[in-house]
Each structure stands twice: as C-alpha cells, then as structure tokens.
Amino acid sequence: MELHISLNGSKGLAEQLYRQLRDGIDSGRLTAGTQLPPTRLLAEQLGVSRKTVAEAYSRLTYDNLLSGKVGKGTFITPAPTHVPAAASSIALASAQALEKWLARANPLADMRSSPVRYDFIGGASSKGQFPFDDWRRCNQYALRQIRTSSARYAAHQGLPELREAIARHIAFARGVRCSSADVLVCNGAQQALDLIARVLIEPGCKVAMEDPGYTPVRQLFLAQGADLQYVPVDSEGLCVEQIDDGTRLIYVTPSHQFPLGMPMSQARREALLARAAALGAIIIEDDYDSEFRYEGRPTDSLQSMDRHGLVAYVGTFSKTLLPELRLGYTIAPPALREALCIAKQLTDWHTPTLNQWALARFISEGSLLKHIRRVHEVYAARRARIVQRLQGDLAPWFEVIPATAGYHLSALAKGDLDVQFVIDMARKVEVGLYALAPFHAQAPVRSGLLIGFGAIELLDIDPALDRLRDTLQRLDGLAS
Incomplete structure (x- = not known):
C-alpha cells in the first residue's frame, strides 16, 4: 500500500x-x-x-x-462504541413536566422524515425557483453592513430597515394597516405564535382555534396550559357563534384555512371581529401563504378590518422564500407590542442580523415581488393540473375542496375509502401523500388528503397521479 x-x-x-x-x-x-x-x-x-x-x-x-x-x-483502530450512560435511578421532580412535552406530537414533523421521488408535501417551496444569485448579492450587502456596524447586539424588535420594508410590503400585498413601529421580526411565524402565546396564555385560560387546524399551534397552546376549545369550520370558515364566553385568544387562518383551504367569508369575518370585541379577546390572524392567489377578488386581511386593536397579524417568508431562512414577523396590536418585545428579548434577544439585512435589501430592491410574481405562475400551473386530475380520472375517489390561495389544496375521500391504506400503498410506488386526519382534534374527522404543490415539479405531477390512480384501481379490484 x-x-x-x-x-x-x-x-x-x-x-x-x-x-x-x-x-x-x-x-x-x-x-x-x-x-x-x-x-x-x-x-x-x-x-x-x-x-x-x-x-x-x-x-x-x-x-x-x-x-x-x-x-x-x-x-x-476502530472508533470506540459509545456506551450511553446508565439512566438515573433517582425520580426526577420534573418528570411530570417532561411527560407533558413528550405528548406534544406534531404530524408535520413526520411528513419530512422519509422523502420519496414524487412528494406532495404541504408547506414546502421549490428550491429550484429560489433566486439564489439575488439572495447571494443581498448577503454580500449584509456582510458589508455588519462589518461597518458597532459590535453590539441589535434591537430585539428587528432592524429598522427591515421593519420598514416589511410594513411597506404587506401594506401593498395584503392591505395591512401598520407602520414600522408595529412590526416585530421573528425566527419564522412559529416564534411569533410562541411569543403571543407566552404573553397571553396562563394555565386554564380559554383559547379558541379552528378544528381541523394547524397542529403545531394546537400543541403550543396546550404546552402553555390553555383550556383549548376546538371550533368547527364550514364552507365559510370558523363557526363564530360557537366560540365560548370567557375566551381570551382566538386563532384563525382566514385567507386560506389550514388544512382545508377555503377562505373565510366577509360576513363571517365581520362576525368574528364583533365577537372578539364583545369578549375583549385577541385574534391571531395567521396569514401564512395567501400572497399566492389564483381565483376571485383579493380579500382584505382581517387586520385591515380591525378597528379596536384586537388582531395580531402573523406572516412568514418561509413560504415565499425558503423555510431554512427562518424569517417571519407579527404586526402587534398596540396593547401587546411592549410585552411581545420583552418576551422576544428574553427568548433569543434578536433574530440573526445577517439575514435581516439581506432580507431588507431583497425587499427594498424589488426582488421579493419579482420572485412572488414568477413563482405564482409556476404554482398556478401545478395547481391547475392537480385540480384537473382530481376532477377527471381521480374523481371516483376524491372531491377537491375549493381554495383560491396558497400552495396546498385538500381533497375529501368519497365512500368508505381507507385513506391511510392508500397513503401507505402510494409510498411503496414512491408517491408521498398526506392525510387530513392528524389535523383534527375532535370528531368528526374528515377523511381526505392534504396535497401540497410547492415542492413537486409540474412534469412530475402526471406520473405521480398516474401511480396513485393505478393504486386505487388495484385496490378497487381487490375489493370487488
């Protein structure tokens, strides 16, 4: 040798x-x-x-x-095998608290555990569409800004330049009424939701949210000790009249209900604002992906209709850009602003400054709007093809729920179709599908699929759905 x-x-x-x-x-x-x-x-x-x-x-x-x-x-010599330390025989005083956290299951985390060739995962964007060259240039600008700045921690509310850029962007794109002073920059929308929960929820207080709904928020509220009410949704959105008296916080996704996809009607929005005013409750408006709209007239954000300072608007750049960037924000009502800033400072002081400078530049030079317009066409083509197939050769098994925004849609199963068995069989032919059932907290559970089209390429949709159709036909043949 x-x-x-x-x-x-x-x-x-x-x-x-x-x-x-x-x-x-x-x-x-x-x-x-x-x-x-x-x-x-x-x-x-x-x-x-x-x-x-x-x-x-x-x-x-x-x-x-x-x-x-x-x-x-x-x-x-082979590296020594790591032998884990023996478990302590001492009963921990915190054992009960640890058990509660172990119970905070998140089906979205399981979705990302085993990739397949054709993946209809929700909440994931296409990296092939991301403008890496533009972002690299903005990062170089960010490095120059940091190099010339004083070596200190940044403001916990966020860089003034980014807050100003966000305020202008969402006023233009979503009609949100705010100034830079209202913006709190966070590590993704999840941190914004966590901060609001920290300052508003005390053990035993009543919190209302949609059912089915966004599971990470459900688990977050439960972890804070909320007495959680699961309010059903219908074709117009949250059934407002069922919100309990004494409710302190209400969580909704009015522009693109998660996971079903329908928008909240204007009448239901007005009713929700009136109910919140009567209760003195804060509304969290999670506007996670409504910048991508395909049909109908744009709907106002709930925040733009608020006249009493009750709506905390939460947005994210994980859907428009990349989830790995971990950049989001909340538009805090005046009553919450100072408390949220303190909670942010105690949590992590501030969001990484390098990413903040880069995003501020990316928005200000028009790259964000340019990117959104470009990927909108891409997502629209993917969505149209999936809808066409669901209303065509897949119609015997599924009924698509009308949705006008975002980059996932849902389809309800027809008859007594075993959706989980179909998902398991589809994975064997390299097709990733995801059930609606885990997003329900209470019965009745709507059996169906959440179909994301942010990460799958247009040319892969037909081969993937062909495999799904063939799988369904084989299952029908075995049942007959």
Missing part, C-alpha cells in the same frame, strides 16, 4: 507525518481496519529515517488510533 503523503522541508517531519495520518483517520479517508505500511517501507517511500515514521506511529498508537498485531502489521 502506498499512502498519499507529502512532507515539506527537513524539519518537523515526524509532526507532519503524524498530522497527515491523523487527518486521514479523522476525516474517514483512512478507515478502521486499514493496514498501514511497515515503518521501514514507508520511510523508504518518503525518503525519511525509519525513526521519523516510528515516532509518528507511536504517537498515533498513544492516541488509540493505531494498534499493532504481532506477525501481521499496524492497523487503524
């Missing part, structure tokens, strides 16, 4: 050889069980003394990285 080793100069040769062999072992290039050349042979190959090689081998042996076998040679 001849190793690729390069020694420079005439001094420190043993150290150089040791370091290069150590790096090869640590990086995995030299794997466990590999036999190294004898000291005499390696010395001849490198043109150094045998003593130099022996010294390097000796140091590696001392580090438990090499071992000698009599009559066989020198070998790289």
Whole structure:
C-alpha cells in the first residue's frame, strides 16, 4: 500500500507525518481496519529515517488510533462504541413536566422524515425557483453592513430597515394597516405564535382555534396550559357563534384555512371581529401563504378590518422564500407590542442580523415581488393540473375542496375509502401523500388528503397521479 503523503522541508517531519495520518483517520479517508505500511517501507517511500515514521506511529498508537498485531502489521483502530450512560435511578421532580412535552406530537414533523421521488408535501417551496444569485448579492450587502456596524447586539424588535420594508410590503400585498413601529421580526411565524402565546396564555385560560387546524399551534397552546376549545369550520370558515364566553385568544387562518383551504367569508369575518370585541379577546390572524392567489377578488386581511386593536397579524417568508431562512414577523396590536418585545428579548434577544439585512435589501430592491410574481405562475400551473386530475380520472375517489390561495389544496375521500391504506400503498410506488386526519382534534374527522404543490415539479405531477390512480384501481379490484 502506498499512502498519499507529502512532507515539506527537513524539519518537523515526524509532526507532519503524524498530522497527515491523523487527518486521514479523522476525516474517514483512512478507515478502521486499514493496514498501514511497515515503518521501514514507508520511510523508504518518503525518503525519511525509519525513526521519523516510528515516532509518528507511536504517537498515533498513544492516541488509540493505531494498534499493532504481532506477525501481521499496524492497523487503524476502530472508533470506540459509545456506551450511553446508565439512566438515573433517582425520580426526577420534573418528570411530570417532561411527560407533558413528550405528548406534544406534531404530524408535520413526520411528513419530512422519509422523502420519496414524487412528494406532495404541504408547506414546502421549490428550491429550484429560489433566486439564489439575488439572495447571494443581498448577503454580500449584509456582510458589508455588519462589518461597518458597532459590535453590539441589535434591537430585539428587528432592524429598522427591515421593519420598514416589511410594513411597506404587506401594506401593498395584503392591505395591512401598520407602520414600522408595529412590526416585530421573528425566527419564522412559529416564534411569533410562541411569543403571543407566552404573553397571553396562563394555565386554564380559554383559547379558541379552528378544528381541523394547524397542529403545531394546537400543541403550543396546550404546552402553555390553555383550556383549548376546538371550533368547527364550514364552507365559510370558523363557526363564530360557537366560540365560548370567557375566551381570551382566538386563532384563525382566514385567507386560506389550514388544512382545508377555503377562505373565510366577509360576513363571517365581520362576525368574528364583533365577537372578539364583545369578549375583549385577541385574534391571531395567521396569514401564512395567501400572497399566492389564483381565483376571485383579493380579500382584505382581517387586520385591515380591525378597528379596536384586537388582531395580531402573523406572516412568514418561509413560504415565499425558503423555510431554512427562518424569517417571519407579527404586526402587534398596540396593547401587546411592549410585552411581545420583552418576551422576544428574553427568548433569543434578536433574530440573526445577517439575514435581516439581506432580507431588507431583497425587499427594498424589488426582488421579493419579482420572485412572488414568477413563482405564482409556476404554482398556478401545478395547481391547475392537480385540480384537473382530481376532477377527471381521480374523481371516483376524491372531491377537491375549493381554495383560491396558497400552495396546498385538500381533497375529501368519497365512500368508505381507507385513506391511510392508500397513503401507505402510494409510498411503496414512491408517491408521498398526506392525510387530513392528524389535523383534527375532535370528531368528526374528515377523511381526505392534504396535497401540497410547492415542492413537486409540474412534469412530475402526471406520473405521480398516474401511480396513485393505478393504486386505487388495484385496490378497487381487490375489493370487488
């Protein structure tokens, strides 16, 4: 065996050889069980003394990285197997609290655990559409800003430049009435929701949310000790008249109900605002993906209709840009603003400044609106093709729920179709499908599919749905 080793100069040769062999072992290039050349042979190959090689081998042996076998040679030692520490036999005083957190299941996390070739996962955007060159240029700008700024923590509410850019953008795109002073920059919408829950929810207080609804929010509210009321939805959205007296907080997704997809009607929005005013309750408006609209006239945000300072508007750039950026915000009502800022400061002080500068530049130079317009056409084509198939050859098994925005839609199962069994069979042919059932907290559960089209390419839709149709036909054949 001849190793690729390069020694420079005439001094420190043993150290150089040791370091290069150590790096090869640590990086995995030299794997466990590999036999190294004898000291005499390696010395001849490198043109150094045998003593130099022996010294390097000796140091590696001392580090438990090499071992000698009599009559066989020198070998790289397998890394020691990690033995977990024995569980403590002491009963923890916090055991009950830990059990509660272990019960906070999230079906959305399971969706991302095992990728398939054709994936209709919800909430994921297409990285192929992301303007990486524009974002790289904005990051370079951000680095220049940080380099010239004082080495201090930034404002916990967010960079003034980004807050101003966000206020202008959502006023233009969603009709939100706010100034930069109302904007709190967060690590994604999930942190914005967490902060609102922290400052408003106390153990036992009443909180209302849609059912079916966004499971991470449900688990978040329960973790804060909320007495959670699951309010049903119909074709017009949340059934407002069923909200309990004494409710302190109401969570809704009015522009694109999650997960079913229908928008809340104007009459229902007005009723919700009136009910919240009567209760003195705060409304969380989660406007997670309504910038992508395909049919009908744009609807006003609930926040723009609020005349009493009761709506906390939550938005995110995870859907328009990339989830990995972890950038979101809330438009806080005046009564909540200071408390939310304190909670943000105590949580993580502020959102990473590099990303804030980059996003501020990205929005201000018009790249965000340009990107939204471009991907809107892409998503519209994907959505149209899925709807066409659901209303065509897949119509015997599914009924699509009308939705005008976002980049997922839902389809209800017809008859006694076993949706989970269909999902399991589809995964065997590399098609990722996802059930509506996990998003329900109470019966009756609507059996069907949540179909995301943000991450699947247009040319992959027909092959994937062909496989689904063939699977359904085979199941029908077995049942007959």
